[in-house]
Amino acid sequence: MKKLLMVGMMSAMLVGLAACGSDADSKSAESDKATPKTEEKEVAKKAETTKQDVNSDTDANKQTEEKQDKESTTAKEDTPTTEKAEEKTSEPAAQNDTTKETTDTAKIEEKTPEQKQAAAAGAFSLTPAGFKQSAVAPKTGGTVSLVYLNTTPETADFGPLKVTVKQYKLESVTGANKKMDPYSPESYLANQDGFVVTADVVIENTSASNINYLAERIQINGGGISKGASLENFVPTAYQLSGSATSHNIFPAKSKREGAITYMLNKDNYYTLVHLTKLVVPNPNDFADKALPVKTTKAIDLDFRITE
Secondary structure, eight states: HHHHHHHHHHHHHHHHHHHHHHHHHHHHHHHHHHHHHHHHHHHHHHHHHHHHHHHHHHHHHHHHHHHHHHHHHHHHHOOOHHHHHHHHHHHHHHHHHHHHHHHHHHHHOOOOHHHHHHHHOOOOSSHHHHSSSSSSSHHOOSSSEEEEEEEOOOOEEOSEEEEEEOOOEEEEEOOOOOOOTTGGGGGGGGOOOEEEEEEEEEEEEEEEEEOOOGGGEEEEEETTEEOOOOOTTTOOOOOOSSSSSSSSTTTTTEEEEEEEEEEEEEEEHHHHHHHEEEEEEGGGGOOOOSSOOOOOOSSSSEOOOOOO
Protein backbone atom coordinates (compact mmCIF):
# COMPACT_ATOMS: atom_id res chain seq x y z
CA MET A 1 0.00 0.00 0.00
CA LYS A 2 2.77 2.35 0.85
CA LYS A 3 4.52 1.40 -2.38
CA LEU A 4 1.50 2.25 -4.39
CA LEU A 5 1.22 5.56 -2.63
CA MET A 6 4.86 6.27 -3.27
CA VAL A 7 4.48 5.37 -6.96
CA GLY A 8 1.47 7.62 -7.27
CA MET A 9 3.28 10.48 -5.65
CA MET A 10 6.24 9.95 -7.91
CA SER A 11 3.97 9.90 -10.96
CA ALA A 12 2.31 13.10 -9.83
CA MET A 13 5.66 14.77 -9.37
CA LEU A 14 6.77 13.66 -12.80
CA VAL A 15 3.59 15.02 -14.36
CA GLY A 16 4.11 18.33 -12.53
CA LEU A 17 7.66 18.58 -13.64
CA ALA A 18 6.62 17.87 -17.18
CA ALA A 19 4.02 20.54 -17.02
CA CYS A 20 6.48 23.05 -15.62
CA GLY A 21 8.93 22.19 -18.39
CA SER A 22 6.25 22.69 -20.97
CA ASP A 23 5.33 26.04 -19.46
CA ALA A 24 8.96 27.04 -19.31
CA ASP A 25 9.45 26.09 -22.95
CA SER A 26 6.30 27.97 -23.85
CA LYS A 27 7.45 31.04 -21.96
CA SER A 28 10.91 30.69 -23.45
CA ALA A 29 9.39 30.49 -26.91
CA GLU A 30 7.23 33.46 -26.20
CA SER A 31 10.27 35.27 -24.84
CA ASP A 32 12.19 34.31 -27.98
CA LYS A 33 9.30 35.58 -30.10
CA ALA A 34 9.11 38.81 -28.09
CA THR A 35 12.82 39.51 -28.36
CA PRO A 36 12.82 40.07 -32.16
CA LYS A 37 9.84 42.39 -31.82
CA THR A 38 11.70 44.41 -29.22
CA GLU A 39 14.77 44.55 -31.40
CA GLU A 40 12.66 45.57 -34.38
CA LYS A 41 11.17 48.34 -32.29
CA GLU A 42 14.60 49.52 -31.23
CA VAL A 43 15.87 49.37 -34.84
CA ALA A 44 12.81 51.28 -36.01
CA LYS A 45 13.33 53.79 -33.22
CA LYS A 46 16.97 54.23 -34.20
CA ALA A 47 15.99 54.61 -37.85
CA GLU A 48 13.46 57.27 -36.90
CA THR A 49 16.07 58.99 -34.79
CA THR A 50 18.55 58.83 -37.67
CA LYS A 51 15.91 60.17 -40.05
CA GLN A 52 15.18 63.01 -37.67
CA ASP A 53 18.90 63.67 -37.36
CA VAL A 54 19.28 63.66 -41.15
CA ASN A 55 16.30 65.96 -41.55
CA SER A 56 17.68 68.14 -38.80
CA ASP A 57 21.06 68.27 -40.57
CA THR A 58 19.36 68.98 -43.88
CA ASP A 59 17.34 71.80 -42.33
CA ALA A 60 20.45 73.16 -40.65
CA ASN A 61 22.39 73.02 -43.89
CA LYS A 62 19.50 74.68 -45.70
CA GLN A 63 19.32 77.42 -43.07
CA THR A 64 23.11 77.87 -43.27
CA GLU A 65 22.97 78.13 -47.08
CA GLU A 66 20.09 80.62 -46.90
CA LYS A 67 22.02 82.66 -44.34
CA GLN A 68 25.13 82.58 -46.52
CA ASP A 69 23.09 83.56 -49.59
CA LYS A 70 21.55 86.42 -47.62
CA GLU A 71 24.95 87.56 -46.39
CA SER A 72 26.33 87.26 -49.92
CA THR A 73 23.43 89.32 -51.29
CA THR A 74 23.91 91.93 -48.58
CA ALA A 75 27.64 92.03 -49.30
CA LYS A 76 26.94 92.51 -53.00
CA GLU A 77 24.55 95.36 -52.25
CA ASP A 78 26.99 97.02 -49.85
CA THR A 79 30.12 96.44 -51.97
CA PRO A 80 30.39 98.44 -55.23
CA THR A 81 30.91 96.48 -58.42
CA THR A 82 34.39 96.09 -59.80
CA GLU A 83 33.68 98.61 -62.54
CA LYS A 84 32.28 101.15 -60.10
CA ALA A 85 35.16 100.54 -57.75
CA GLU A 86 37.58 101.06 -60.61
CA GLU A 87 35.72 104.20 -61.64
CA LYS A 88 35.90 105.54 -58.11
CA THR A 89 39.54 104.58 -57.91
CA SER A 90 40.30 106.19 -61.27
CA GLU A 91 38.41 109.40 -60.46
CA PRO A 92 41.05 110.77 -58.06
CA ALA A 93 43.76 109.77 -60.51
CA ALA A 94 41.91 111.53 -63.32
CA GLN A 95 41.47 114.58 -61.12
CA ASN A 96 45.17 114.51 -60.32
CA ASP A 97 46.00 114.22 -64.02
CA THR A 98 43.64 117.12 -64.79
CA THR A 99 45.17 119.21 -62.03
CA LYS A 100 48.65 118.40 -63.31
CA GLU A 101 47.64 119.20 -66.87
CA THR A 102 46.06 122.49 -65.78
CA THR A 103 49.18 123.38 -63.83
CA ASP A 104 51.43 122.50 -66.75
CA THR A 105 49.21 124.48 -69.12
CA ALA A 106 49.28 127.46 -66.76
CA LYS A 107 53.09 127.30 -66.75
CA ILE A 108 53.21 127.17 -70.53
CA GLU A 109 50.75 130.03 -70.90
CA GLU A 110 52.54 132.45 -68.57
CA LYS A 111 52.88 135.72 -70.46
CA THR A 112 53.95 139.27 -69.89
CA PRO A 113 51.17 141.79 -69.16
CA GLU A 114 51.43 143.06 -72.74
CA GLN A 115 51.17 139.55 -74.15
CA LYS A 116 48.19 138.77 -71.92
CA GLN A 117 46.49 141.91 -73.17
CA ALA A 118 47.21 140.99 -76.77
CA ALA A 119 46.05 137.41 -76.28
CA ALA A 120 42.74 138.41 -74.66
CA ALA A 121 40.08 137.49 -77.22
CA GLY A 122 42.69 137.90 -79.99
CA ALA A 123 43.07 141.55 -79.12
CA PHE A 124 45.27 143.92 -81.08
CA SER A 125 48.37 145.36 -79.38
CA LEU A 126 51.81 146.67 -80.27
CA THR A 127 53.66 143.51 -79.25
CA PRO A 128 54.95 141.33 -82.12
CA ALA A 129 52.19 138.77 -81.45
CA GLY A 130 49.46 141.31 -80.75
CA PHE A 131 50.26 143.38 -83.82
CA LYS A 132 49.29 140.42 -86.00
CA GLN A 133 45.79 140.53 -84.52
CA SER A 134 43.23 142.64 -86.34
CA ALA A 135 41.64 145.75 -84.90
CA VAL A 136 39.73 146.15 -88.18
CA ALA A 137 37.71 142.91 -88.30
CA PRO A 138 35.72 143.54 -85.09
CA LYS A 139 34.40 146.77 -86.61
CA THR A 140 33.86 145.86 -90.27
CA GLY A 141 32.96 142.19 -90.13
CA GLY A 142 33.25 140.33 -93.40
CA THR A 143 36.61 138.83 -94.30
CA VAL A 144 39.74 140.58 -93.08
CA SER A 145 43.06 139.06 -94.14
CA LEU A 146 46.66 139.92 -93.32
CA VAL A 147 48.25 140.57 -96.72
CA TYR A 148 51.67 141.89 -95.74
CA LEU A 149 53.69 142.36 -92.54
CA ASN A 150 57.00 144.20 -92.19
CA THR A 151 58.89 144.03 -88.90
CA THR A 152 62.10 145.81 -89.95
CA PRO A 153 62.32 149.17 -88.12
CA GLU A 154 63.11 152.36 -90.04
CA THR A 155 63.90 155.77 -88.50
CA ALA A 156 63.61 159.33 -89.71
CA ASP A 157 66.22 161.12 -87.59
CA PHE A 158 65.83 164.90 -87.49
CA GLY A 159 68.19 165.35 -84.54
CA PRO A 160 66.06 166.63 -81.65
CA LEU A 161 63.17 164.48 -82.89
CA LYS A 162 63.25 160.90 -84.13
CA VAL A 163 60.35 159.12 -85.83
CA THR A 164 60.67 155.34 -86.01
CA VAL A 165 58.35 152.89 -87.75
CA LYS A 166 58.87 149.68 -85.75
CA GLN A 167 56.49 147.51 -87.78
CA TYR A 168 53.59 147.88 -90.18
CA LYS A 169 51.05 145.70 -91.95
CA LEU A 170 48.50 145.67 -94.75
CA GLU A 171 45.07 144.07 -94.28
CA SER A 172 42.42 143.50 -96.95
CA VAL A 173 38.73 143.94 -96.17
CA THR A 174 36.07 142.20 -98.28
CA GLY A 175 32.33 141.91 -97.74
CA ALA A 176 32.15 144.20 -94.69
CA ASN A 177 28.79 143.41 -93.11
CA LYS A 178 28.69 145.15 -89.74
CA LYS A 179 26.62 148.25 -89.20
CA MET A 180 28.94 151.22 -88.80
CA ASP A 181 28.39 154.81 -87.71
CA PRO A 182 27.81 156.71 -90.97
CA TYR A 183 29.48 159.77 -89.44
CA SER A 184 32.65 157.85 -88.59
CA PRO A 185 35.50 157.94 -91.12
CA GLU A 186 35.75 154.18 -90.63
CA SER A 187 32.47 153.79 -92.54
CA TYR A 188 34.54 154.48 -95.65
CA LEU A 189 34.91 150.70 -95.87
CA ALA A 190 31.29 149.92 -94.98
CA ASN A 191 30.07 149.73 -98.56
CA GLN A 192 33.19 148.80 -100.49
CA ASP A 193 36.11 146.43 -100.37
CA GLY A 194 39.45 147.93 -99.54
CA PHE A 195 42.61 147.90 -97.45
CA VAL A 196 43.87 149.21 -94.12
CA VAL A 197 47.55 149.99 -93.48
CA THR A 198 48.54 150.08 -89.79
CA ALA A 199 51.96 151.39 -88.66
CA ASP A 200 53.48 151.10 -85.19
CA VAL A 201 55.24 154.45 -84.69
CA VAL A 202 57.60 155.70 -81.97
CA ILE A 203 58.27 159.43 -81.59
CA GLU A 204 61.20 160.38 -79.39
CA ASN A 205 61.97 163.91 -78.25
CA THR A 206 65.67 164.03 -77.39
CA SER A 207 65.72 167.78 -76.71
CA ALA A 208 65.40 169.64 -73.42
CA SER A 209 62.13 171.31 -74.41
CA ASN A 210 58.69 170.31 -75.59
CA ILE A 211 58.18 169.75 -79.30
CA ASN A 212 54.97 170.25 -81.22
CA TYR A 213 54.56 167.53 -83.83
CA LEU A 214 51.56 166.33 -85.88
CA ALA A 215 51.94 162.62 -86.51
CA GLU A 216 48.74 162.57 -88.57
CA ARG A 217 50.68 164.49 -91.24
CA ILE A 218 52.87 161.46 -91.91
CA GLN A 219 51.75 160.48 -95.41
CA ILE A 220 51.80 157.37 -97.52
CA ASN A 221 52.86 158.34 -101.02
CA GLY A 222 53.14 156.54 -104.34
CA GLY A 223 52.00 156.64 -107.93
CA GLY A 224 51.30 160.35 -107.75
CA ILE A 225 48.80 160.20 -104.86
CA SER A 226 49.13 160.72 -101.11
CA LYS A 227 47.09 159.62 -98.13
CA GLY A 228 47.21 161.22 -94.69
CA ALA A 229 47.29 159.17 -91.52
CA SER A 230 44.65 158.78 -88.85
CA LEU A 231 45.38 158.53 -85.12
CA GLU A 232 41.97 156.99 -84.37
CA ASN A 233 40.53 154.94 -87.25
CA PHE A 234 40.69 151.25 -86.34
CA VAL A 235 43.08 152.03 -83.48
CA PRO A 236 42.01 150.97 -79.95
CA THR A 237 42.16 153.89 -77.52
CA ALA A 238 44.95 152.30 -75.48
CA TYR A 239 47.23 152.31 -78.53
CA GLN A 240 46.54 155.72 -80.02
CA LEU A 241 49.67 157.83 -80.51
CA SER A 242 49.61 160.87 -78.23
CA GLY A 243 52.33 163.18 -76.93
CA SER A 244 50.60 163.84 -73.63
CA ALA A 245 47.30 163.29 -71.88
CA THR A 246 46.20 166.87 -72.49
CA SER A 247 47.47 167.34 -76.04
CA HIS A 248 48.24 164.61 -78.53
CA ASN A 249 50.67 166.83 -80.50
CA ILE A 250 52.88 168.01 -77.61
CA PHE A 251 55.80 165.70 -76.96
CA PRO A 252 57.53 166.52 -73.64
CA ALA A 253 61.28 166.91 -73.35
CA LYS A 254 63.25 163.68 -73.12
CA SER A 255 60.14 161.60 -73.80
CA LYS A 256 59.33 158.67 -76.01
CA ARG A 257 55.78 157.91 -77.15
CA GLU A 258 54.51 154.93 -79.11
CA GLY A 259 51.22 154.33 -80.85
CA ALA A 260 49.53 153.22 -84.07
CA ILE A 261 48.51 155.25 -87.09
CA THR A 262 46.38 153.97 -89.99
CA TYR A 263 45.56 154.56 -93.63
CA MET A 264 42.35 153.48 -95.38
CA LEU A 265 42.59 152.65 -99.09
CA ASN A 266 40.06 151.58 -101.67
CA LYS A 267 41.13 149.20 -104.41
CA ASP A 268 42.08 151.99 -106.83
CA ASN A 269 44.21 153.70 -104.18
CA TYR A 270 45.96 150.46 -103.35
CA TYR A 271 46.84 149.48 -106.90
CA THR A 272 48.19 152.98 -107.49
CA LEU A 273 50.17 153.22 -104.24
CA VAL A 274 51.53 149.71 -104.44
CA HIS A 275 54.31 150.85 -106.75
CA LEU A 276 57.36 152.57 -105.18
CA THR A 277 55.44 153.35 -102.01
CA LYS A 278 57.08 155.78 -99.58
CA LEU A 279 56.23 157.02 -96.12
CA VAL A 280 56.79 160.75 -96.03
CA VAL A 281 57.75 161.96 -92.52
CA PRO A 282 57.36 165.75 -92.16
CA ASN A 283 60.07 167.93 -90.65
CA PRO A 284 59.34 169.00 -87.02
CA ASN A 285 60.12 172.60 -88.00
CA ASP A 286 56.94 172.50 -90.11
CA PHE A 287 55.00 172.77 -86.83
CA ALA A 288 57.47 174.52 -84.52
CA ASP A 289 56.95 178.06 -83.21
CA LYS A 290 60.70 178.32 -82.91
CA ALA A 291 63.06 176.59 -85.32
CA LEU A 292 64.77 173.51 -84.02
CA PRO A 293 68.40 172.63 -84.73
CA VAL A 294 67.41 169.83 -87.12
CA LYS A 295 69.75 167.81 -89.33
CA THR A 296 67.69 168.57 -92.44
CA THR A 297 65.05 171.10 -93.35
CA LYS A 298 63.14 168.68 -95.53
CA ALA A 299 60.85 165.74 -94.94
CA ILE A 300 62.40 162.32 -94.77
CA ASP A 301 61.11 159.51 -96.96
CA LEU A 302 61.11 155.97 -95.66
CA ASP A 303 60.72 152.88 -97.82
CA PHE A 304 57.20 151.59 -97.22
CA ARG A 305 56.49 148.64 -99.46
CA ILE A 306 52.94 147.36 -98.97
CA THR A 307 53.01 144.23 -101.08
CA GLU A 308 55.05 141.10 -101.46
